[in-house]
Amino acid sequence: MAAVATKPASSESEKILKLQSAVAGLNQISESEKFGCINLVSRYLSGDAQQIEWAKIKTPTDKVVVPYETLAPPSDDLSEIKKLLDKLVVLKLNGGLGTTMGCTGPKSVIEVRNGLTFLDLIVIQIENLNTKYGCNVPLLLMNSFNTHDDTLKIVEKYSNSNIIIHTFNQSQYPRLVVEDFMPLPCKGNAGKDGWYPPGHGDVFPSLLNSGKLDALLSQGKEYVFIANSDNLGAIVDLKILNHLIQNQNEYCMEVTPKTLADVKGGTLISYEGRVQLLEIAQVPDEHVNEFKSIEKFKIFNTNNLWVNLKAIKRLVESDALKMEIIPNPKEVDGFKVLQLETAAGAAIRFFDQAIGINVPRSRFLPVKATSDLLLVQSDLYTLVDGFVIRSKTRANPANPSIELGPEFKKVGNFLSRFKSIPSIIELDSLKVSGDVWFGAGVALKGQVTIAAKPGEKLEIPDGAVIENKVIKSFEDI
Template sequence: MATLSAADSEKLKNLQSAVSSLPQISDNEKSGFINLVARYLSGEAEHVEWSKIQTPTDEVVVPYDTMAPVPEDLAETRKLLDKLVVLKLNGGLGTTMGCTGPKSVIEVRNGLTFLDLIVIQIETLNAKYGCNVPLLLMNSFNTHEDTQKIVEKYATSKIDIHTFNQSQFPRLVVEDFMPLPSKGISGKDGWYPPGHGDVFPALLNSGKLDALLAQGKEYVFIANSDNLGAIVDIKILNHLIQNKNEYCMEVTPKTLADVKGGTLISYEGKVQLLEIAQVPDEYVNEFKSIEKFKIFNTNNLWVNLNAIKRLVQADALKMEIIPNPKEVEGIKVLQLETAAGAAIKFFDRAIGSNVPRSRFLPVKATSDLLLVQSDLYTLSDGLVTRNTARKNPANPSIELGPEFKKVANFLSRFKSIPSIVELDSLKVSGDVWFGLGITLKGKVTITAKPGLKLEIPDGAVLQDKEISGPEDI
């Protein structure tokens, strides 16, 4: 670590003293936080030298199709699965979609939530192979209590569910670099969860890591709870165990919708995640092009549990710090965060796997919800699968106006979700309401004039249309 200036050393000393007297967090959290701030102050942010970036070979980013097939013997497969744990990142609130509480309890399809689907998937897997794959949920202090209540409904399910919390760090006041909670801001506003890079120390600090190792578990599959495509893949697990890979990041071919996503590069002999924030300004357009950087990170990660323990204990996981400025009650604050994908360069024999796009189906907004609730997908055993009737390999692009942003408003504006198997794009803006049994095809744009309530009637079939009033339907 670079040495600190006298002024920064003084800042850190004062911060340390203020943090040590905060009763809300553990000693582990206090030292983790101070460590992160010290790294931030030392300015050790790595700037990538553009000329040294190389495109990873197929040995580094392994094409999914070239991985060995899954063993046909069920007993062999069971042995593989008994080494696995599934961990879903469950710290996020559904605030962007107008929900209170964990995002994972938004209903996705047929009245089932993200969490219901995840539980059904793992139950089905355990029943099929006679294995015991447990589910871990990493909550934040924002989602912990609600999740505990929700998990109770699975008490009788045939799956072990464990929850643990990621760290809770104090927000930093930009002006004097002191913790916000010591300024008299009580309650949750003074704190933040430091990003999903915290999953590694949190696993160890919670005691879950040692408990899993004691049960003979070897690998954890980590994914966002809102990615409906992130299901257990025995082929990837088998490959990692055969090749002793400590870390695998699933990547998938980039489309124009994914240009900001992180990508994998070979850099000074190691595989590394390159995020848009690390790219020098003059190369941002090159980074966003899909010619040079053809893949992006899905945040589906497979990691060896023993390797996590080794690296966390050695304090070796120095992931890039992501500064996230916010404002609380008029006070400018800073959150320092890390991302789990950035840890790839610290693990031995780390690889990427170039997987089919179907393994990346996140629901970040109501436009994504429209896709997964429509006839474009079917649901079976907790798996959301693309309808084979759709000929276009890409999903339709959907833009819904602010009237549709919150889930409750979105649901009230559709009597039923339209058929979109033959849709290319949909843009909706203004006060628009959809009736029952509507079919959308080709390119459809619906723009209600200001002050006009525009109702699309039951059974309407709209193909390649621009609609701004009832007369256009």
């Protein structure tokens, strides 16, 4: 049920009128960006939020969240597979910087394995599809103003590949000063800090406004597979694509079973006859523990999304995608500012025949921190045709939990502290803190804690095998 927008009180109307006139004078952004910004702020100020009634939440059936193993395999006929793939576009969300991992530039150019970056792996995967089936699956990169210039330089190296790469920018909105809801660039901050990209929910209007959507439709493309560029498990899946085309599903969200590490992730619910995303921010305080439990809400959103292109055009043109607004407060140049954002997963409730598919955990392998990098660079994974594949020799279906101290936070520091990445096939958990350095050929098994004493350097020697131990000094090894 769409929320009923209450009429803004006069002070809110005044704020919006002042904002409109201020935004009209911002010549750094397009008319469609100005419209999008005003629209978002108006909705926010009018209290346009869908209130979830907890008692109305239902667990989705297998028709709504389809088990992956029940999907019919597509035809073996190569020409049929080519026809299927020629309807597809792959879009990677490429607006994020690698700053949390100590890198400058787009996160997608961090080296993941064997000297190859996220972007290299994505390109290799699609190249292999295009070569194997003689199809033409293009790659779209949605950049932000933070990553645009760097990405244009980086994609030049793929100019001889058999893959067409399109780049486009998501919207650029002014940060709003909390005190008076005026744009920060109007306060004299003309640099990048005055602006922000409004979340990946912006992928839908930006696809249309960039002209890419109409161009793809004119080429006979029907579906876009959207995923985060840092999710190594988000690869093209023929079974999913085939299912969506056969069943005319306009939108599909891949979900996967929750573990205790995923308790804050959004989940799918059935609500008033439609499927929708429930995020922790929408949950009343008294139900937060229930939301985090694995018993009631068993799945979470991987942010791998498959969406029908014609449906995107219809809904954006009719201004129907009113996703929940996520307020993100910041402080810039001494001003308290607000960024209003939306998430692409929240759009599910506006599409017809929308479904979830409960996919294997292997389709969710994000690299958010150096602890994730340790996993994918280890012997737990191998690289085949651009795909990161987990070793069959590990008995435990779950990956080891890894916690690395702040000394390992930046990629450069992380790499310098390992002569080679340890073997972790038999590892259950690892906690490392303090000034720790790893030699070559180290094997870690079971539950391992390595904690250097303050002010002391702890070196793990070459070839050490550490199993179910707490190491605080060289003598403990």
